[in-house]
Amino acid sequence: MKRFIDLWIGAVVLLLAALLYTTGLPKTDGMATSIAMNPAWYPWLLLVMAMICGLGLIASALLSRTGSSNVSAGVRPARMGAGLLAICLYVAGFWFVGYWAATLLFIPALSWGLGHRKPVEVALVTLIVTSLVWLVFTQLLHIPLRDWPF
Template identity: 30%
Template sequence: MRRALADLVAGTVLLAGSVALIAMTAAADYKMGEGAAYDAGLMPRVWLTLAAACALVIAARGVASLRSAASGRLVAMSAPRLALAGGLVLAFVLGFVAVGYWIAVLLFVPAFATALGFRRPLTTLAVTVAFAAVTWVVFAELLGVRLMAWPGA
């Protein structure tokens, strides 16, 4: 299967799934009070909208590649790397509960980037700090979600 066709199919499937889940979370009544902080369906809809946008980009890349003659082959996925990524996500969830938000996220993001083969330490550091800060501001400050910042907090 050519990469361009794989991008088109994957993008279309991801887009359909994202749109279906957006519709499902919008139709369900997840409100537990007044305001955005009490709408449990808000953040899933935000992330699903981002996923739908990414799916559109993937599908568009597939269409553009299909039009050109230079389309590469699909790269085989590494099962051990996928298992490591899944294990890191589990470790993050457990670590978040045990050591708090800041320690868990500051350890998880660089570990995840390294596990996926990213080898630029300064870029990883910048992305880690930006991700941690933006996520904290969105959840703790804007939405009023109480996050355990440190162990015992």
């Protein structure tokens, strides 16, 4: 298992480094031959070192005789996807429909989704957290939040 995963990580690192190197750096013309004036030199060095580490991972995975995994077991990717989606929706909601609506919906929704379903407690905590955060930011710190849709 470990061998398999480390092989994959190594391959991804190699691929990503090569991709970044070829796409993201400014073209260096003849003028920028010195290290000091070459904007691509330092990122290039980092990417090469990353590739060496990636190769190292692959090599150690191939040479390793133990099959034990040091990757966390029991991760539930589907739940992760759902959680990330919920957080993304909240952030988008915060941006597009404003702090109040998004927060008043998000806290109960996430809590419900995670299996905590005591209506009174949830409602109470939602209201307190929402208004407390709003008060601290807008009234105490004078930082306007995106209060309402606009």
